Amino acid sequence: MKFSLINVSKTAGDRVAGYWLQDHIGTLDSAKERAVATNAVNGNKLTIAVVAALASPVPMLGHFDNLTALAVV
DSSP states (O other), rough: OOEEEEEEEEEEETTEEEEEEEESSSOOOHHHHHHHHHHHHHHTTOEEEEEOOOOOGGGGGGGEEEEEEEEOO
């Protein structure tokens, strides 16, 4: 499966908004591990959500709203 990691700017229940960080191909568990590792590289200062893969051809240029978080680190 393909997932996207999002730098969270806002949360509301299980919904998040934020900026794309990177995509991940693998399981949900491996995506969570990637989110933890990505957060560690950034000094554990980010809130990162794992969401279903974004359908945007250029995700790094946009802010995405109302995404369902599968996991939040």
